[in-house]
Amino acid sequence: MRFTTMAGAVLTASASALILSCTTAQAIGEDGSQAPPSGGSGGASGSTLTASAATTRIKVTQTGGGAGGSTKSLAPIDPHWEPPACWYEPVATPQQLKDAVERLKKNPNGDLVPVTPSLSWGEELMVNHYEKGQDDTDSGFSYKNYNLGKDGRFWRGVINKNRENDVDSYDCERTLFWQNTGTLPDAHAPTPDVLAGYAYDKIDVPQTEVELKPAVRSTVNLPTWAWLDKATFKEVKVRAELADAGVWAETTAKPVALHLNPGTEDAETYPASGDCAINDDGSIGAPYAKGDADRTPPCGVRYLRATNGTPYQLKASVTWQISWEGSGGTRGDLPDGTFETTQAMTVQEIQSVNR
Template structure:
């Protein structure tokens, strides 16, 4: 769950924060109008995975944002006592200002007479960036927004479908399938080309959807595999192609070695030195995923930064000795 920012004025969430839900649910502890993220997968392949995408470049979803958090009655029931108790911590002018805004308003304490007509909005922290100083930048005190109205224009980082799409990006889980090596990774030999492939039954598009039910907005972010970069785990190797970048083709990435095939594989590696002296090489096939999103009033897919994910696997390369008579 996404804990709200704790305010000295008594608007912080009380009690221990719960653990994140298995399905990636993001919500404020006391919010009835929560921000929810549900991880889904597309196609007929089984489920998603447990790996997170690493965005390409210096990019990350927002560290904090504002969204509906309390009904008027919830605010009155859970915040009034805390505000009164803590108000002596502040100077008289500040305490009086808070009292005027939240307790002696036109609609009673915390707008209770408008309970079904809007929400108090508050700050949320991104749980993946709790140690980031940027998560403390959402310092606006809770503010009221009537249903159907836009939040104040001068407040940045109010929740939108685009921000939801960025939050959903973090909730995407990538399958942790390993590359298929032929010959098998315990039968590799020096100077014999190794064919590398990744089956599209494992590396299929995956997506996550984020929504704010109270606002009726949502966004779906989808990642699609487009290629793989081969890292042999040693400089004593040659990749195929030379760039080490294998594109996505029919049936997946790379190609399984046909029976009796010789020559250079379309995607693969040739090891030039045995691993017997150093131990297994940490081979890794890192898949690049193109990411895009659609959402409320935004039906045309829009790109987000691509992401990468790779699962390392140890390979043993042997040297075959030939006898000349």
């Protein structure tokens, strides 16, 4: 009886030992944001049935905002939040699975069939389990003639490539199993909330710097105004869809606040908390206008001490509120996200001449 791990080691053992023999999955496939080829005969190089553990059929598209310029991924404010580690996806029709096994019969030493993210089977196990209906692995299920004529697909676990070394990625080690059309697995199903979390991990937001006046050189005790134009930060929407399972989710990141950290204790922020709220029109703060030098800005900073050769590092972080909606009328919220930019600020003393 021949099987292998995804790491490439070919082993011989009893069927009972087979299910327990797993190693860390190796991600050698395509980027998760691209849907691999669908259809075809199955089992051939490049199909989802023989793809790597991190190759997903989830299609990710940005449906709004964030176009043009440089972008950056969001960092969840909640340090304990993570995108899903693994989930199940449909990977083969009955005919595709049969075709893959027929190729094994013609070339027993060729590519094996991955039946979990980290485990592959050879001809004997595949024939016994999916063609003859023999449960050699004590898994409690088997199939006759690949379920030809039945309406559904065989499913397998997929590992999130960003979490492939996490212990939670082993939660989807169920052997290649059957799922009727229109139904989802009882556990680790690609439900809308799972796709929403996956889409969150793909959100890129604009990396535009905050507008400042004065821009890079401030004066002690005079306020520096900070603002963002309403066109600078718009909602960013990312849609994740697993068409073969009939499931989708669209995750929306909405900018809600700007936080200023002047980079020194010898400074004051406006407002005192450093949190500048979004205005009703979507802008933040207010642009500096001629004659505003002595006014208090709605968003800004006032430095109390001049720099001495080394500029202060003004940090501006934008908070993005995350929500999602998905198939079946589902919706929910995810932890806020943030990203931070740093701008060097030189602060000078007011120069005066005594006569």
